[in-house]
Amino acid sequence: MTSKSGEDWGTALSHLVLGVVSLHAAVCTAQASRGAAAGFLLQAVSSATMLVPGLGTDEDCLAGAWVATVISLPLLAFDFHWMNGDRSSANLLLGGGMVLAVAGDHLGSEGRSVAGQAVVLVVSVTILIVAVFTANTYGMWGGAMLGAAGLLSRLEEDRLLLLPKEDICRWALAAGSWAYCRALHIQHLQWE
Template sequence: MASCVTELITSCSNIMLSVTALHSSYRLFKDHRAPAVGLFLLGLSAALCIFPPSSSYFTSIQREAEWAGEVLAPALVSFDFLWLSEDRNTAHILLCGSCLLLGLCDWISADALTLLTRCLGLSSLSCCLTVCLFASNALGAFGGVALSLPLLMAPSIETNTFVTHISPAANEGLTKWLLKGSMSLGCWASTQALSKFLLDVTDQCHIGI
């Protein structure tokens, strides 16, 4: 019974995240290609995780796709904030770091991968928060935190007792639902924030002219 509840919660959370991320990607694609790609990959990985694992190989693919989506989505959203604020060097460094982590993930230990993943998550978040702070874009800051939260918190949450009065399996499902819900909110908030930030930048350029 607990396993059925866990599968149901996990599937519903993945459906919610997939729909939200793919819709946000569609809305962003015209003016914000980098975050559109990141949210598209996030939506695809969530869609892949909807299906129950049928083999260890398929489970491995689901976990890798889920991890890649969680890494790239906040990084590419932060990349666009940096790019629009004309901090192109930092944007390129963040993008190269994300690509290097994805390329080297099979060559480093699990502990090193966890550490590097958290470092990249913190870097993406700090870049997003810095730009949004100076631009007074509170929605962008909220979106950055919501998108980065699973990347920073998931490894530690899985080892703790999050809700003590339910079984560990249901607890794991509830935790994943909360983190997926956080990313869904992050997709929506980042979409609104990027559109607003682009308008602000465009208005400033017109005033300067």
Template sequence: MGCVKLVSKEREWSLVMTSLLLCATALTATHRTRKINLGSAAGFLMQACAGAVSVVHSYSEEPPALLSASLREVNWVSMVIGLPLFSFGFHWLNDDWLAANSAVAGGILAAACSGNLAEEGREVAVRLAVAAPILSVLTVCLFTANLYGIVGSLAVCLVGVVSELEPGGLLGLKKMDVQNVLLTSGVVALQRALGTQYGAESK
């Protein structure tokens, strides 16, 4: 019995807490956004699901292989499709339906074409699927002086920068913890930005 305990994975409490924070924040954003734009609400919900699976995986001392595989898949889908859905609402509220649909179509296309790729290929797919829509949101928010949108877009962009760092390369912090905090900040800011833009459009 003692040998089993020595080799079992320790609970990653910092990752449990940051994942739980992301899940709760994204669920709140989903609830608040569902009456504004269902596309963006779906993107927030994907982040909440990724956070929930990460909580269970990080809390488990001996996570089953199926749970580990599910975590990788859910994280990947939440990035390659979920993040472009964030931008959907911004463009839709601006009556730019072409940009809105292009953002979602790009994510779906990247997911369909890179399903069998290696990890490196999937990372490239995430960058391609996320970069254009998030930068377009940043551009819209710059022109409309939407401070929440600017902060949220930059936070999401920084998630990709952190993913390139070596483990422990950012002040000794765990990479996944930093990414979760950045995503949580991005979710809060982008949800507020959508609410601000929706309020402006309603006047």
């Protein structure tokens, strides 16, 4: 029983940390980047809803978390690309996320899982590419951490480093979100 209770606390803590980091990032980026702030806010709300007892297993809540993933991450990447003049990639990422969000009911649970992981990987790779070309170190770290979360979610194992795989993915997303918030701040300062 202690092991299950410890896992519940670890899962709740990972949701809480991701929610707090995302909310802080939303507040910090609201003036400079409204799209990214909305993406961070969606991550925070999605993570917070998973903390409500009994709601984290509800099908509507899980579908909402998936929609938040396919919309929030493209919103984060949108401003990063837009500020660097890559408007076609920005629009393509955001439009693709919106289409996936609308088409979610037709994909089934496995299709949503694959599409969500693909969104995480595509967003992280595009952020990483832009960050390398603009020499934005925080952007590189943010893209790498988002990519790590996407790759870890594809692993077959349920546990990594003695922790549930989903918890480690949330920790990586929290670290990536923090680094990405810093990257947006630096990019905004350079843009002014």
